[in-house]
Amino acid sequence: MKDVTIIGGGPAGLFASFYAGLRGMSVRIVDVQDKLGGKMHVYPEKIIWDIGGVAPKPCYEIIEDMITQGLHFKPEVQLNERVVDINKVNERHFEIVTESGRIYESKSVIIAIGGGIINPKPLEIKDADRYNLTNLHYVVQSLKKFKDKDILISGAGNSALDWANDLSGYAKSVTLIYRKSEVRGYEAISARLDELNVRKMPSTHITELIGDDTETRIDQVVLENIETGETTTEHFDDVIISHGFDRENRLLKEAKTQVDMFDDYRVKGFGNTATSVPGLYACGDIVHHDAKIHLIASAFSDAGNAANLAKQYIQPDAAREGYVSSHNEVFKESNEVIMKKYL
DSSP, X not given: OEEEEEEOOSHHHHHHHHHHHXXXXXXXXXXXXXXXXXXXXXXXXXXXXXXXXXXXXEHHHXXXXXXXXXXXXXXXXXXXXXXXXXXXXXXXXXXXXXXXXXXXXXXXXXXXXXXXXXXXXXXXXXXXXXXXXTTEESSOSOGGGGTTOEEEEEOOSHHHHHHHHXXXXXXXXXXXEOSSSSOOSOHHHHHHHTTTTEEEETTEEEEEEEEOTTSSSEEEEEEEETTTOOEEEEEOSEEEEOOOEEEEOHHHHHOSSOOOBSSSSOEEOSSSSBOSSTTEEEOGGGEEOTTOOOSHHHHHHHHHHHHHHHHHHHSTTSOSSOOOGGGOGGGHHHHHHXXXXXX
């Protein structure tokens, strides 16, 4: 039995882990992925600007910092575990059930699953999946991998435009195709693409992938103009598909313990991260409340609030908040180690 079980190991879940540990609670993190960091792994090299007090830097560095902080108080971490049920047995006793059949017991629960489990929408082309392990990509993990290559990007949303913008400085050429006559992503980036090494092909989609001699890599791509029906066949070294994501949120719909929902995907927060079920809290993108700002920074505020509410739930006479780090004795030894780096 843990004081709090956190479902989700992204920004909100990791900071909830840290702050719950700060409040002296025993913590468990359960995540469906094989590593902590959540959906930020979708764009590891994207530069993040909008976290207060943190200078802009690549997302992968922020992930590393968040994990270091989130594990500071040594929570139990269970990865590759899909939570399929939450059952409130009685006051201060929840059962968290995973797909493998394991049951984790907890006095309180914090849901931090973002918008749910997301999976990239696949390219609906015959035999496309045979190239998934070579040069057909649904996320860009490293820009350097595409250096001096001819790249095709299919999509017109924000992620596609970001990748086209970023890869233009590495790739030999970047071609961006999209089914409509105009892109739908950020106006500023769309305009910038006109100035970069990016060829835009509107009203165009992929109809066929042609493999090389080994049939394990894409060698050529057949493109069709949707308006004219004209087709062209071109060589590309790598193909990136950015057609959006499918979201799965069966947990909240099927759990024995039901919470009030704001819409199909988000939990209704009651002015903060409290839900309609006492002892069950939600933070990050999964919750909507009146004070919500949709930034990573907001996830941290939510997480601290959820941890404080969980503390008061399992210990009603506890203080509303924990001591700030600048004069908290729990950090004394760690601070001495850290300060040696600066002396």
